[in-house]
Amino acid sequence: MADDPENTLILTLDTGPVTIRLRPDLAPKHVARIKELAREGFYDGIVFHRVIPGFMAQGGDPEGKGYGGSGQKIKAEFNAEPHVRGVCSMARSQNPDSADSQFFICLDDARFLDKQYTAWGEVTEGMENVDALPKGEPPRTPGKIVTMRVAADAS
Numbered sequence: 259m260a261d262d263p264e265n266t267l268i269l270t271l272d273t274g275p276v277t278i279r280l281r282p283d284l285a286p287k288h289v290a291r292i293k294e295l296a297r298e299g300f301y302d303g304i305v306f307h308r309v310i311p312g313f314m315a316q317g318g319d320p321e322g323k324g325y326g327g328s329g330q331k332i333k334a335e336f337n338a339e340p341h342v343r344g345v346c347s348m349a350r351s352q353n354p355d356s357a358d359s360q361f362f363i364c365l366d367d368a369r370f371l372d373k374q375y376t377a378w379g380e381v382t383e384g385m386e387n388v389d390a391l392p393k394g395e396p397p398r399t400p401g402k403i404v405t406m407r408v409a410a411d412a413s
Contacts (some may be wrong), residue, residue: 263287265289266409267296267379274387277409278346278379281296285335286358288348292378295328295359296406305400309393313345313368314351317403318360322396328356328408332376339377346379 265280282289295301306317307324319326334354341347345364348357357376363370365388381388391401 263284263410263412264408267292268294268405268407268409268412269283269301269333269384270392270406271384271387272404273390274384276384277382279376279382280379281339284311284337284339284356285310285376287332288335288378291332291359292361293408296408297411300328300359300402301406303402304403305396305402306391307400308362308394309391309397309401310395311393312366314362314364315388315391315401316360318349318358320359322400324360324396327360330358331355332357335375335378336373338373338383340412341371341375341377343367343384344381346381347371348376348378350375365389380400 267278269276280289304317306315307322308316341364343364343366349360349362350357355406392399
């Protein structure tokens with residue numbers, strides 16, 4: 259389902275494919291940066307270093323430890339989109355403007371995060387493959403992003 263291929267991400271996880279509808283209407287700078295990183299192949303091979311059942315799966319750190327990023331911070335674009343199952347949002351430190359390349363996918367509703375983290379997309383297909391990621395902080399054998407592509411670029 260890629261009604262708008264320019265605003266659709268195709269994640270190939272080692273657990274299976276996941277389609278994410280990007281929301282530039284909510285977070286234009288974050289969506290632009292994620293697409294830029296995806297097009298550079300930045301996310302390919304990166305693990306989900308933090309997967310908490312009933313909460314979320316977090317990845318996007320090239321070191322796989324939860325402290326790294328691409329080196330380019332993004333100013334917060336907090337919005338009213340509820341953090342419910344399937345919503346994709348940016349991870350950050352205590353500093354609201356510290357989001358970089360790390361993101362998380364809500365495995366369940368996490369409304370306490372609303373308006374404090376930048377929601378930028380939602381899983382439209384393949385949520386069962388996100389659910390299947392190995393659990394842990396970090397998981398013993400972390401699940402990973404094999405590739406992340408903007409649908410418009412996929413052959």
